[in-house]
Amino acid sequence: MNRAILFDLDGTLIDSLPGITWAANTLLEGEGRPPLPESQIGSFVGRGELVFLRRLIAAGGLKASDQERLLPPFLELYAKAAERTELFPGVRAALEELKGQGRPLGLVTNKPSGPMTAVLDRLELGPLFDCIVAGDTLDKRKPCPEPLLHCLDTLGSERGLYVGDSEIDAETSGRAGVPFALFTEGIRQAAVEDLAFWRTFDHFDALPGLVAELNDRR
Ligand SMILES: O=C(O)COP(=O)(O)O
Numbered sequence: 001m002n003r004a005i006l007f008d009l010d011g012t013l014i015d016s017l018p019g020i021t022w023a024a025n026t027l028l029e030g031e032g033r034p035p036l037p038e039s040q041i042g043s044f045v046g047r048g049e050l051v052f053l054r055r056l057i058a059a060g061g062l063k064a065s066d067q068e069r070l071l072p073p074f075l076e077l078y079a080k081a082a083e084r085t086e087l088f089p090g091v092r093a094a095l096e097e098l099k100g101q102g103r104p105l106g107l108v109t110n111k112p113s114g115p116m117t118a119v120l121d122r123l124e125l126g127p128l129f130d131c132i133v134a135g136d137t138l139d140k141r142k143p144c145p146e147p148l149l150h151c152l153d154t155l156g157s158e159r160g161l162y163v164g165d166s167e168i169d170a171e172t173s174g175r176a177g178v179p180f181a182l183f184t185e186g187i188r189q190a191a192v193e194d195l196a197f198w199r200t201f202d203h204f205d206a207l208p209g210l211v212a213e214l215n216d217r218r
Pocket residue numbers: 008009010011045046047048049052108109110111112135
């Protein structure tokens with residue numbers, strides 16, 4: 001019964017792309033560049049803030065040598081984006097139900113701890129988790145398996161389930177040997193059929209049932 005349920009954050013628990021788009025386009029505007037569409041900005045998400053900013057600089061027509069100068073204002077905007085970020089429907093109820101069953105809950109995100117804490121505080125989500133691994137908690141981040149394995153270890157759980165929205169999450173789960181549930185309404189570039197997963201779901205109302213099924217089976 002001690003299977004831990006670990007969650008990705010952006011695009012899984014939180015509908016963060018509108019806020020991230022606002023942050024990215026506010027940065028571009030400050031540099032005198034035109035905005036980029038949300039779909040394109042979504043393709044920069046997943047590997048943490050440095051990769052995001054590098055991709056934004058390239059697509060936005062800024063100079064690669066400006067990366068260091070732009071990082072602090074970008075991180076500030078990224079944290080402010082929390083104000084434009086909401087939970088996906090059913091997330092709080094699903095987390096509370098799983099927690100009520102006594103399951104250890106973990107958060108494993110590539111989002112850096114500053115913007116992550118801003119959004120967890122705004123949505124009052126932090127206290128639901130028994131272990132939180134941000135993008136800058138360890139010296140390795142997803143798709144390396146270490147963040148997931150570290151979280152499981154901290155929770156004292158031999159078995160886990162990772163719930164995420166992206167190809168990075170699918171790869172991380174595979175490398176950690178943890179079953180993967182793909183939330184299909186998040187920020188993803190690959191087609192669902194091209195990813196390795198145990199199950200997919202499109203609404204958090206379905207998650208407690210999936211968790212029960214997994215416990216019965218493995
Ligand atoms: O910050 C990112 O690049 C992605 O964040 P996530 O791992 O919570 O999806």
